[in-house]
Amino acid sequence: MVSNPRPYIFIMAVLLALFGFYNYIIYNTDGYVAVEKLSPVAVQGQQLFQSNRCWSCHQLYGLGGYLGPDLTNVYSAEGKGANYIKAFLNSGVKSMPQFHFTEEEKEALVQYLKQVDETGIYPNYDAEIEATGWVKIKYRNEE
């Protein structure tokens, strides 16, 4: 059976147009929370997070590895914070090797995690499950 491609080309064109429009909006839409641009020091911390493959074991917003804990709110969590983060970077723990960061690098990583922390909460217990299957989450800083 030889299929007529015209309707398929039309559907493809419509989908591609929608995809282009959708991407344009996604790329130009800021997050729901007040936009906090990463500072130059935080960007340096983010690069260290990537170069040392911290994401292999750790998660941000539940995305990443499973060997270590999620770090989204490690900066603001009770009993944790900058010194707690630096202590782990200094000594390592269990399967986490000891890293040999300079003081400046540790500070950059802390700044990165601090700015990530400011963007929101994970896991977020302030959530309301609706009958439609939707979950309404109250974001940080939301009135």
Next chain:
Amino acid sequence: MKNKVPLLFLLFALTALFLGMLFGLTASLQYLLPEFLKETVPFSKLRPFHVTSETSWIVLAATGSIYFFIASVEKFELFSPKFQLLHFILFLLTGVAIYFSFAFDYTEGREYFAFKPILMIPILIGWVLFAINYFKTLYTNMKGWPVYYWMWGTGIVFMCYHLMEAHFWLFDFFRLNFIKDFAVQWKSTGSFTGSWNMLVYGISIYLMSEIKKDTDVATNKIAFFFYFLGLTNLMFGWAHHTYLLPTQPWIRYVAYAISMTEWIVLASIIYNWKRSVLKIEKENHPMAYRFLLATDFWIFINIILALLFSIPAINFFTHGTHVTVAHSMGTTIGINTTILFSALFFIAHYVRPQLKTDTKWVKRGFVAFNISLFIFFVSLIIAGAKRSYWMYVSKEGSFAEMQDSIVPYYISFFIFGIGIFISLLIVATPIFKVLLHKIKS
């Protein structure tokens, strides 16, 4: 057979598969023995090796199979055999460079693309060469294109786009806005998977039509309906990965609505269960047939899981747990790998018709593979459920205590991971032999 480049792609792919499994097994050992190897080859070093090797297995095996089907089975004259060879050489050299990049810690990239970002350039050139060769070879015959040609073409084009999108973080416009940057990162990886699925699922439809000797499965309107449904999901359905990220709610509404269209796929699978695979002429391609049968089972299991956690109320509890890993392992091993092994057996039989593929050991390997994968999958689901319970219900104890409580499931995951490795090695041995023999001859 003059053109041996597709077979080189397949040999390269199988090598990546088994190397990747070795890296994965060594990495998973660190869940059981956290101190073991941590200063020499820590988990964070092994994981990129594992992930990149397995991704390469899928992409290379799909590429080699498509080249083979077009040039050797369908007998199209390839637009440029030189482009094809250059494509292979570029991927081979880049693969070696990526391993060096990982070994010597040049890992400035992000999850799934951890290597030095500059290495993405030869990869993209390879995809563009593939695209030129593919469309130049086939465009004259577009009127009669069965659905798998559309799927392969779409997969190649979207692969190019999403590989670029995965590197948008290199621009400050994205990078400085953490939430947007993170959302785009997971958009690109979600759609990258969707792109290779286009290539692999296209292969499964091609195999069905070839084995059944029935072109209708690839040309009827229902096949095209599901193709466009899959494409819509590829384009707009990625955001279930980021439901819990504080993005604009409309992004998640769209993703929720689009993801739910996959119920149609599930309903169709159930409705067509007996009509689809079981009618395949299995006598000529017994192992290709068996692997497609296994694919049907794993699609059924994984689509249910995917549909469930695309519902935000369920995703809320499964996100960030091993349930997500179960899904990614279940789809890459259970669906992609079974389809690709079906293709490999089809190709092995094609290049060596006297080859008996369903030997006693291969059949045993096939059964052991599926059993191992099932227990491996269930272990991850249970580990994920326990982690979710710790996160949302008990909320007691440290992360380390939670990890210790799921060690039995990690043991099971590790043992049956070895089971998958050994059983696939048994199954792949005759394919390795055929490929090596044909390449040498």
